[in-house]
Amino acid sequence: DAMVIQNPRYQVTQFGKPVTLSCSQTLNHNVMYWYQQKSSQAPKLLFHYYDKDFNNEADTPDNFQSRRPNTSFCFLDIRSPGLGDAAMYLCATSRVNDYYNEQFFGPGTRLTVL
Amino acid sequence: GNSVTQMEGPVTLSEEAFLTINCTYTATGYPSLFWYVQYPGEGLQLLLKATKADDKGSNKGFEATYRKETTSFHLEKGSVQVSDSAVYFCAQTGANNLFFGTGTRLTVIP
Numbered sequence: 001d002a003m004v005i006q007n008p009r010y011q012v013t014q015f016g017k018p019v020t021l022s023c024s025q026t027l028n029h030n031v032m033y034w035y036q037q038k039s040s041q042a043p044k045l046l047f048h049y050y051d052k053d054f055n056n057e058a059d060t061p062d063n064f065q066s067r068r069p070n071t072s073f074c075f076l077d078i079r080s081p082g083l084g085d086a087a088m089y090l091c092a093t094s095r096v097n098d099y100y101n102e103q104f105f106g107p108g109t110r111l112t113v114l
Numbered sequence: 115g116n117s118v119t120q121m122e123g124p125v126t127l128s129e130e131a132f133l134t135i136n137c138t139y140t141a142t143g144y145p146s147l148f149w150y151v152q153y154p155g156e157g158l159q160l161l162l163k164a165t166k167a168d169d170k171g172s173n174k175g176f177e178a179t180y181r182k183e184t185t186s187f188h189l190e191k192g193s194v195q196v197s198d199s200a201v202y203f204c205a206q207t208g209a210n211n212l213f214f215g216t217g218t219r220l221t222v223i224p
Contacts, residue, residue, distance in 0.1 A: 006157075042203060042214035043158070090157050102148070103212055108157040 003027070004106035006091050012112045013081050021076040021109045023091030030096035032074040033103065034066060037088040049074060050096065078111075086113045116141045120204045120215030127194055127222050135189040135218045137178075137204035145206040147171075147180055147187040152201045152217075161189075161202070194222045 004025045013019040023032065031050050035043035047056045049068045063085070065077040078085055088110050092103040121136040139147065146165045150158040162171030167182035176191045187204060199222050204215040 040217070040219075042216050045211055048211075088157075092158075102146075102160065102163060104160075105150075105158040110155075 004091055004093055004104050006089075006106035006109050008109060009107060010110050010112070012114065013078075014114050015083065016080045019078050019081055019111065021078075021089050021091075021111070023074045023076070023106055024072050025091075025093045025104075025106075026072070027093055027095075027104060028071060029093035029104070030071075031094045032068060033092040033094075034064075034074070034076050035090040035092065036085075037090055037108070039087075043090055046076070081111070081113045083113050086111055116145070116206060116208050116213045118204050118206055118213050118215040121218055122216070124219040124221060127220070129196055129222055129224050130193045131222075133189070133191040133194045133198075133220070135202055135204075135220070137187045137189065137215060139185050139187065139204075139206045139213075141185075141206055144182070145208070147178070148205045148207075148212070149176070149178055149187070149189050150203040150205060150214075152203065154200070158203065194220070196222045196224055198222050 007022045033048040034046045036046055037043040045057050046060045046064055047066055063079050068074045088108045090108045091106040094103045117140050119138050148163045149161040151161045152158050162173040164171040164180035167180055170179045178187050178189045201217045201219045203217045205212045
């Protein structure tokens, strides 16, 4: 089945220690998104890639970076995690030129910062 | 600008009760509207969608109708089950983005 996969599902890191979260997709979608979701809140868009074009949200901290080496993979790098970065991180994809802009979500990676 | 306002929870219902979760939106133009569901510890799953006025989205016994005149997309289910316990998010399209409501936690008790 075509899907969005996130690894790992649970990640524990230490304060200030860089961490990378991974997302892959078999849907061949052009657009990939990273969201941050804190407890009992709506997902908040951090950035998205439209093919290789990177689009950062204005209020995304510089501590968050992303890479998309090919269509299938996208990575979220947190350079120096703080306690406030503990959250669920959701990856999503959508087709370009899809008027409905339906997004397909992965299961998420729950990040704990010690 | 675009925004989604969703009924605040939590909502607790007995099994087989009727469910309504209110959702209203503000938008320029005519967005597509969605309901996503998030089960404990999981990512978001699309529950249903509607792309134009008067469309009705339906799935797994849930329904929502796109009402342009009231800018609403309320979620309903006639008889909830314990397995419906989850957080429900209303959302609308933006330009390469989704605008989410704050989510409504539903708990169904036997």
